[in-house]
Amino acid sequence: MDLIEFLKTRADAYGKKVLLLDRKRTVTYREFDSVTDNIAYGLEKLGIGPGDHVAVMHPNDIEVLCSYYGIIKAGAVVIPVNTIYTPREIEFILSNSDAKALIVHENLVSTVRKIHGDVPAFGNMIVRTSHGTVEESLVYLLGTALKECPAKKMEADDPAIIFYTSGTTGKPKGVVLTHRNFCFGGPNIAQNYGLREGDRTLAVLPMVHVFSVASPFFGSLSSGGSIVVLNKFKTDYVLEAIQAHGVTWFPGVPTMFTYLLNDLGDNHDVSSLRMGLSGGASLPVEVLKKWEERFEASIIEVYGLTESTGLVTANPVYGIRKPGSIGITVSGVQARLVDSDDRDVAGGEIGHLIFKGPNATKEYYKLPEETNTKIRDGWIYTGDHAYRDEEGYFYIAGREKELIISGGYNIYPREIEEVLHRYPGVNEAAVIGVSDPVKGEIPKAFVSVIKGMVIEEKDLEEYCKSNLAPYKRPRIVFMEELPKNTTGKIMKKELPTD
Known part of the structure; x- marks a missing residue:
């Protein structure tokens, strides 16, 4: 199955159920399928075809997810670009990724225009206005109405999205994630988080990162849930959204849980919240305990990275959760702890955490040496050191480079x-x-x-x-x-x- 068929099956199953909502609009599963068909058609009219790369530079918004899936339906590959990047950083991503087109919010056009290099994506720049949609921008650009795009048939190993890492250790590198990665990862996330059709989550993590796309979006799409989209993280916004929309689970990074803990007041009703999902970094045990006590909801600690399409291990939702642990391997994924000679270490000993599975990236874009170093026989070398207890629960000791x-x-x-x-x-x-x-x-x-x-x-x-x-x-x-x-x-x- 590819992601195009994946969405069609969800639209058929959940039809008029709300998939996306924000302060201004709601989009049902059927409407999302239709909108993304139209965007794909518009992109094709601009000359975008299978295998082409299309960049998206836009703050969190329903239109971002529509753009991503519209690009995928055109047979093309999504290149998310961080909105806080400088012109130098943006130029690197656009050039390195070989982007042929750019979907950009009008408020960011002035930043993009500071780039003076020869960037092919500028030949097809689709500017989304604050009061319009990407569909409307395409209609204006093309001078013609949009219609349903004939469905493409993609291969499982075809790239779908190339996420550029944050570059904490040098220049950003493109992590190639395929149709197979997401078709496996979405349902796997839904299963391991215990997601239900009646669930509502928040997408407040930046959509240029895999965590936001894999967990709230593909996790909900796979389970028939709904996603409340916020354009940025502010504790007031999050707490208000939980109350207003009956949010049942919240995915975030540890600092978000700390801020929410500090700012939760007696006037906030968070009784709908069943769980928080913490990933991206280690959550201090003390914060976890205090948060669970104040919010009367559990926190599920998980471990994943861009290269894993979001998930490698997780604490069981319905089993034993161990504070400070990143849990056990999720279904369909293998994980090992090895020494410098790739030999498995004994229980309780610290080793290099590696994993393999249908969720694993196949390569780093245009970086064959990096690919050969970090991906060996299908095993992804994460750069994290960890140990495992006698019950199979993993604990992160720290980054190898830290x-x-x-x-x-x-x-x-x-x-x-x-x-x-x-x-x-x-x-x-x-x-x-x-x-x-x-x-x-x-x-x-x-x-x-x-x-x-x-x-x-x-x-x-x-x-x-x-x-x-x-x-x-x-x-x-x-x-x-x-x-x-x-x-x-x-x-x-x-x-x-x-």
């Missing part, structure tokens, strides 16, 4: 961060390794404090002394807020190392 070696000792930042989060008043904590003339590296902790509270540095240092071995005790620096990317993940590379 490992701190201090005086011969291995230190994983997460252990220190968990200790810091248990101290009253700590809002966020991030630990990195910094150079030391004697030990090579030492841990340095950056801490933000909950608004209205005060933490004395000497008191926090004493707390660390009581909870950490001497070589793990960090230098502590207080910040008003830690730097984050568009998903809310803390950007450790932007923390000062001096």
